[in-house]
Amino acid sequence: MVWWFYVPNIVFGEDALTELEQISGKKAFIVTDRVINSLGLAEKVCRILTERQWEAAIWDGVEPDPKVSTVKAAAEAIKMFGADWIIAVGGGSVMDTAKAAWVLYEKPDVELHALTPFDELGLRKKAKLICIPTTTGTGSEATKAIVIRDDETGRKFATINPELTPDIAILDPEFVVGLPRNLTAYTGMDALTHAVEGYVSVWKNDFSDGCSLQAVKMIFEWLPKSVDNLTDLESREKMLIAACLAGMAFGNSQAALAHSLGHSMGSVLRTHHGMSVGMALPYTIEFNCRGKENEEAAKQYSELARLIGITGKKPETVSLKFAGAVRELMKKIGSPQSFKEAGVKKKDFNAGLENMVDFAMMDTSLTMNPRNIDSEEIRKMYRYMYDGTVIDF
Ligand SMILES: NC(=O)c1ccc[n+]([C@@H]2O[C@H](COP(=O)([O-])OP(=O)(O)OC[C@H]3O[C@@H](n4cnc5c(N)ncnc54)[C@H](O)[C@@H]3O)[C@@H](O)[C@H]2O)c1
Ligand SMILES: [Fe+2]
Structure with a gap:
């Protein structure tokens, strides 16, 4: 079997932006x-290029959780301008809009919904892509x-x-x-997820494992510092690197149940992506590690647990302690551990529940989860997540 590991060229550190002078x-x-x-921040980028006699335009039309129509508007603007970068x-949200608009700029007939990992797009005939993240999470x-x-259903769909x-x-x-x-x-929390x-994804491999291990170690160490001191460059830089490593990990192995649950929360209740998947993470660990038949996943969580000093003999017990450590981290940084804590009203939760269950069942990330789950279990999990109850099934 042949596998691939895809990553961009990565430039990092203070003054990394000067890379723009080299292209x-x-x-x-x-x-x-x-x-x-x-x-x-966009102006900073623009200035470096225009000082070197480039033509540059800034388009600031992206909204959080971008819609297909936003992507199309961006693609149209790129076409009018005629970019080579x-x-x-x-x-x-910005990076995904740019990636998707790039596809439509080069291949206007592509249907984003229908895009698959196996399509040969033939990109880079017109332009190439640079991403400069301004958040420390998605790894996009x-x-x-x-x-x-x-646009019509509000459902967030992920494709690779x-x-x-x-x-x-x-x-x-x-x-x-x-x-x-x-x-x-x-x-x-998005990066940690x-x-x-x-x-633990069923597509994990030795390359993605290396990135995951380092990212988990760094996030437990640097995320609280980065939240406590917003101007501390060192912890900001460490979180940027950790988020990118985590992107390299899941980008080459795929996300799982917490992302199916989180995408659907974001679609229906419009909660922030990282808050949503982060909230789901400990519950999914508790679900995935249970029983003899899920011992493999439990062993994998135990390996991550060991990185932050959690020990023990039985993988399931260690995994549950690891889920507890994730909850502790969330408490420390002020990331909600339940819908209730996130301020979601019970009536809004109940009104959206069936839609969330349906969307989660359709989400591609579900395929890579180490334990199978059905719609009844997803409904039950969401209900546990409303109050913050530890998963016991
Ligand atoms: N493609 C991928 O691999 C991937 C991975 C994870 C998440 N995602 C997607 O990414 C989106 C979430 O992205 P996000 O969490 O980075 O948030 P975001 O891009 O949606 O931004 C959230 C808010 O933060 C603001 N913001 C961003 N940077 C800022 C800065 N430096 N200072 C002040 N405000 C700033 C934005 O203006 C926006 O209002 C979701 O749609 C999610 O599904 C994609
Ligand atoms: Fe994510």
């Missing part, structure tokens, strides 16, 4: 959102994945294609210094 091209189209644009400056700068929202791996990822800590406390916590799910 050759003429026309850069910068994709961003209004918040990031108002912080002057597309540069995403933003969080996962290192993945071949996009997550887009359907190897050609979507960006050409260059620039990890410059200056770009995440302004990230507020709650988003630092939530996006950090990628690292953990990448390690």
